[in-house]
Amino acid sequence: MSNQRPPRIAIVAGEASGDLLGSHLIQAIKAHCPNAEFYGIAGAKMVFAGARSLYPMEKLSVNGYVEVIKHLPELLKIRRNLKKTILANPPDLFIGIDAPDFNLGLEASLKSHGIPTVHYVSPSIWAWRGGRIKKIAKAVSHMLVVFPFEAVIYQKAGIPVTYVGHPLADTLPAQPDRDGTRARLNLPIAQPIIALLPGSRVGELKQHAQLFVETAQLIQARNPQVRFITPLISRATREIFTAAMHACEHLPNIQIMIGHADYALAAADIALIASGTATLEAALLRRPMVITYRVPKITAYLMRRQAYLPWVGLPNILANREVVPELVQENATAPQLADALMALLEDKTRRAEIETEFTRQYVSLKQNTAEKMAAAILPYLKCD
Incomplete structure (x- = not known):
C-alpha cells in the first residue's frame, strides 16, 4: 500500500x-x-x-x-x-x-x-x-x-x-444504577418495572408485538402496580407496537422509548426479551429476564432440525445451563410468559442467583x- x-x-x-x-x-x-x-x-x-x-x-x-x-x-x-x-x-x-x-x-x-x-x-x-x-x-x-x-x-x-x-462489557457500567436511571427517565423508584424488548427488526415486531402487549395486559391485571417500558429503535417498529397496544381491550401502562435499550434495562427489575444480542445486554446489566422468540413455522422446523443446543438465549449458552427461562415458538404464549415473569418478579432469591451468574459473565467478557x-x-x- x-x-x-x-x-x-x-x-x-x-x-x-x-x-x-x-x-x-x-x-x-x-x-x-x-x-x-x-x-x-x-x-x-x-x-x-x-x-x-x-x-x-x-x-x-x-x-x-x-x-x-x-x-x-x-x-x-x-x-x-x-x-x-x-x-x-x-x-x-x-x-x-x-x-x-x-x-x-x-x-x-x-x-x-x-x-x-x-x-x-x-x-x-x-x-x-x-x-x-x-x-x-x-x-x-x-x-x-x-x-x-x-x-x-x-x-x-x-x-x-x-x-x-464483547465491547458491551467495556461500555456498560460495572454497577448499574437502577434508581438513578429511573430518576433520569421520570419513572417511579418504588414500583415494579418490566422492560419489554420485542426485537429491532420489523419482522420481529410483526411476530412479537401483540404477544408482548397481551403479556403485559395479563401481568397488569394481576398486579396493577407493574409498569412497562419498551425501547424501539425505528418509527416502523414503534408503529407496529403502538397498533398492537391500541388493539388491546385494556391498554396496559407501557411507556415507549426511542431507542436506549440500555436505559430501559438498567431501570427495570426484570425483562421480557426476544432472543438476540439484547439478552446479552441484559445479562451484562445484571437484569434477570425471560427469553422468548417466534418465527414462521417452516423457519422453526428447519432451524430445529439443525440445532445442537437446547437453548437459544446467549446468557444460557454462555452458562451452559438454563439460567433464565426460555419460552419460544409454540410455548411463547401470553399466559405462559406472564406466569414466568410474575414468578421471577416475586422471587428475590432467584433473581439474586441470576444476577450472580451474570456478574461472572460480565467479568469474563470484559x-x-x-x-x-x-x-x-x-x-x-x-x-x-
Whole structure:
C-alpha cells in the first residue's frame, strides 16, 4: 500500500447489533489510524463513527429462511454491485460484521482476489450448521470472536482467530444504577418495572408485538402496580407496537422509548426479551429476564432440525445451563410468559442467583475489546 493515501477499509454490517459493534470497531481503528477511510454498508452509529454507507443497512435486516427467500433477489443484487465497487478500487482490508449469509460469500470472493478479509463475530456454528466452518476457512483471513469458547473451535480448524471479548462489557457500567436511571427517565423508584424488548427488526415486531402487549395486559391485571417500558429503535417498529397496544381491550401502562435499550434495562427489575444480542445486554446489566422468540413455522422446523443446543438465549449458552427461562415458538404464549415473569418478579432469591451468574459473565467478557480488535487488525494496514 502506498503511503500517499490513507488506509481504506470496506465494511459491511447487517443489523442494529452489528451497527453497534461496527461503530466500536471503527473507533478502535481510528484511535491508531485517524485518517482511515471506511465505506460499504453501515448503520447510523457506524456512519456517525466515520463510515460511508453505499446502501441502507435495513436492506440486509431480514431473518429466517422464508424471509430471506422473499428478499433474495434484492440481496444478491446488492452484494454483486458492492463486490464490483470494491474490486474496482481494492481496499486494504474488508471487514464483515456478523450477517454471515451475506458476508461470507462476499468475503470468499474478495479473498480470492487478494483482499484480506476479517470477520467480526462468529456465526453460531456451535449452535447449528457447524459445517459452515469449511466455508469460513475459504472466506476469512482472520476471525474475531466475542465469546471465549469460540476461539478453540477456530484454532482446531486452523483458522487465524483472536478472542476480543464483547465491547458491551467495556461500555456498560460495572454497577448499574437502577434508581438513578429511573430518576433520569421520570419513572417511579418504588414500583415494579418490566422492560419489554420485542426485537429491532420489523419482522420481529410483526411476530412479537401483540404477544408482548397481551403479556403485559395479563401481568397488569394481576398486579396493577407493574409498569412497562419498551425501547424501539425505528418509527416502523414503534408503529407496529403502538397498533398492537391500541388493539388491546385494556391498554396496559407501557411507556415507549426511542431507542436506549440500555436505559430501559438498567431501570427495570426484570425483562421480557426476544432472543438476540439484547439478552446479552441484559445479562451484562445484571437484569434477570425471560427469553422468548417466534418465527414462521417452516423457519422453526428447519432451524430445529439443525440445532445442537437446547437453548437459544446467549446468557444460557454462555452458562451452559438454563439460567433464565426460555419460552419460544409454540410455548411463547401470553399466559405462559406472564406466569414466568410474575414468578421471577416475586422471587428475590432467584433473581439474586441470576444476577450472580451474570456478574461472572460480565467479568469474563470484559477484555478491553477496542485494543484487542486494533491489535488484530492493524497488521493488515499501514498507518502513518
